[in-house]
Amino acid sequence: MLNIVSILIGLFAGLFALVGVIPFPLVPLLNWVAFPLALVGTVIGMLSSSNSGRNLNLLILAISGIRLFLTGGLI
Template sequence: MFNALSLLIGLVALPFALVGIIPFPFVPLVNWIAFPIALTGTVVGMLSRGAAGRNLNLLILIISGARLMLTGGFI
């Protein structure tokens, strides 16, 4: 049950992370929305036996976190 919930949370965070990759001004600020959603999904995924939801959310965390780190968290 937790794995399905984690996958659902990851599918909500994924569009935000993908839009946040676009290098137009102020669009990467969307990563500030994707990061906490994916963090929540990762925590929920750690409570499950399956690994698919956790891994999806970890991938989103890496994508949005790297983008935030490379741009100083702003643009």
């Protein structure tokens, strides 16, 4: 059950992260929403017996984290 919750959180955070990659004004700020959501999903995925939810959220963390790192966290 926790794995399904983790996957759902990962899909929701992934939607924000993928839209946040678009370089329009103020849209990359969605990565500030995707990063904490993926972090919560990763913790929930770690409590699960399966790894798929955790791995999905780690991928979203990497995408949004690299995007925030490269742009200084702004745009």
